[in-house]
Amino acid sequence: MSDSLDTIRREIDDIAAEDGDFYVACADTDERPAPLTGRRFPTEEAANEAADLARSYRATLRESDPDLPEHRLSVYECTDDPPTMVSTRERAAGTRENGLPRTSRSVTLSGDCESEWLRMDNAPLVHVRRDGEPLPDDAVERQLDSKL
Known part of the structure; x- marks a missing residue:
């Protein structure tokens, strides 16, 4: 299992961009659960791919921890202007x-x-x-x- 988790993390790292314009977060809480914490993506397509990978990652984790919180992941565009x-x-x-x-x-x-x-x-x-x-x-x- 850890090999596939490591592989998914690497795939997310490969498509992430430090100054990306998009991020993935829970639609209900705006939390960015692992493996998405602190990650930004250059395009909406890359963020959607990361969301799919994160769903697989969390499904794999849930096999050993059925109580792992579920998140409805969505893609958002970053804004430069803070509230x-x-x-x-x-x-x-x-x-x-x-x-x-x-x-x-x-x-x-x-x-x-x-x-x-x-x-x-x-x-x-x-x-x-x-x-x-x-x-x-x-x-x-x-x-x-x-x-x-």
């Missing part, structure tokens, strides 16, 4: 227990795609990605707990 964050704080009615004025904070994140936006009012701001990968749920939960 923009705009934060505003406005004075609200009343004062806090410490005598300072109450405030209301709004944070809006937006990207270059129509579907890339998020607005939060008076909610804790937490990091959900690191190094281009989604953080595990427990890491986000710890951040939320620390805000309480």
Whole structure:
């Protein structure tokens, strides 16, 4: 089994490009599972080939670990523009227990795609990605707990 896994990894490495315009990720979580972590591809066709290879790789792994998470892999085009964050704080009615004025904070994140936006009012701001990968749920939960 390890020979075929190594072969698939090499095939993915061969079609990957450090500055490629495409990547493969889970359509539901945006996670890039092994063997796709950190890989980019020069063309959409190469990324589709990598997705097929990754499906084979993960199916082979699943033979020895039936609990391996399943991912619905999709191809995405990389964007050069990271999301923009705009934060505003406005004075609200009343004062806090410490005598300072109450405030209301709004944070809006937006990207270059129509579907890339998020607005939060008076909610804790937490990091959900690191190094281009989604953080595990427990890491986000710890951040939320620390805000309480």
